Amino acid sequence: MSPTVRLIVKELSKKRTGSAKQFRPPSQASSSRSSVCSHPVPSAPRVGNNSNGTPSSHSKSGHGGSHRHRRGEPGSHSTKPATGNDSDSDAAAEADVEADTTHDGDGADSVSVPGEDVTLSTPSDVDASDFMWYNIGFTVESGETLVIQGPSGVGKTTLLRAIAQLTDYDHGVIYLEPDNQRHGNGNDDENDQGEAGSGTAPDLSPQAMGVPQWRSRVMYVPQYPAIFPGSPLDFFFKIKQFSTHVAKPTWDDPVEIGNAWGLPEECWCSEWRNLSGGQAQRAALAIAVACKPDVLLLDEPTSALDPTSAREVERTLRDYTCLWVTHDPNQAHRVGDRIMKLQLDAGCTIEPNTPRESNASLTSQSDL
Ligand SMILES: Nc1ncnc2c1ncn2[C@@H]1O[C@H](COP(=O)(O)OP(=O)(O)OP(=O)(O)O)[C@@H](O)[C@H]1O
DSSP states (O other): OOTTOEEEEEEEEEEOOGGGOOOOOOSGGGTTOOSSOOOOOOBSSOOOBOTTSSBOOOOSSSOOSEEEEOOOOOSOOOOSOOOTTOTTOOSOSSOOOOOOEEEEOOOOOEEEOTTOOSEEEOOOBOOGGGEEEEEEEEEEOTTOEEEEEOSTTSSHHHHHHHHTTOSOOSEEEEEEESOSOOEEESSOGGGOOOOTTSSSSOOOSTTTTTOOGGGGGEEEEOSSOOOOSSOHHHHHHHHHHSTTTTTOOOOOOHHHHHHHTTOOGGGGGSOGGGSOHHHHHHHHHHHHHHTOOSEEEEESTTTTSOHHHHHHHHHHHTTSOEEEEOSOHHHHHHHOSEEEEEOTTSOEEEEEOSOOOOHHHHTOSTTO
16 A cells, blocks of 8 residues: 555536435535535525536636546445346446536535645535535545445435445546546546557557546445356456556455454355345455455445454555545544535545554454
8 A cells, every 4th residue: 555645636526316315305415514524415496407408618727528437347246135137236357437417517616624634625606405515625645534324315325325326426637646647527638548549459448448547446335246157266366467457566465454353264265146235245345354455445345244353444444545435424424534514415524533542452352
């Protein structure tokens, strides 16, 4: 893990679609704002929509304009319980290239808060109920764990998937430092990672598909590992063959990592579908950790584990740079350096956590 790596998210917005749109809470929009970080909620009146359904561009920060954007992803990802024909099938070894989308960038006036890395957005003429999250900005520093919390359906998983380049977003920029390549929507051509078909042979590299190079240094672990053919060990070997990963000099041993978490060794050669939820979850996490990622995107990584196993996993993961979704407030305070709370009105707050617990207390049985 690079000591200087930072995951940077700027002005990220995602519109709700169809029936997923939720109610607009009444007036408490700004009353619960953290003094450390505030993310004012965009409010009515609604902005007029373009013919393609995206809000009209009115940004003063220069992110307007149409941007053709493609993305694909080699890696592990899933957000829902897997099924045999789940199009969201995660941890797939093949690239998952999503449909092309056209976006009109949109954004409110925004400034960086001195001493903070959170974007402070001036409310603009946008209807918050149109958005899952709006103009979110934050930086995850090396070795830090930023916990993401919020009510069910607020968009936590979707945010992780957006950062993992697995789902569409309407505006924003995401990148990893150090890295000279950025990636985002509603931005300019500097984000383009390559042009398929520019030579005589089509360029099918992830970068040509719109996947930023940094993505190979970020591992996304879904809450429910998808069911794939073969065993976890098969999957690990397949990941190692990915073109984006072959340059990695070393790998850790996922079996050894799993051992530390009480995962029986025979699980590694069992079919995924024959593993229990907790076994599959630990196998997926162990594979992600074995890839020596710069950043881990974790969606309720211990939700299927017993408390003892969960603490062992927490103890390992605390050494990594993580974005960590959890509903468990106790876990949030155990593992998080800061806690980001997404709100149903498309806003968010980020609060510092009290110092994380020591490794010793993470394994304490007292509050299991
Ligand atoms: N594939 C999809 N198609 C359409 N809407 C979706 C899809 N997946 C999620 N949604 C909707 O997007 C919204 C956010 O879902 P998401 O899974 O990100 O929420 P969450 O905060 O992670 O919820 P939970 O805590 O219950 O896991 C929800 O309203 C959900 O219904």
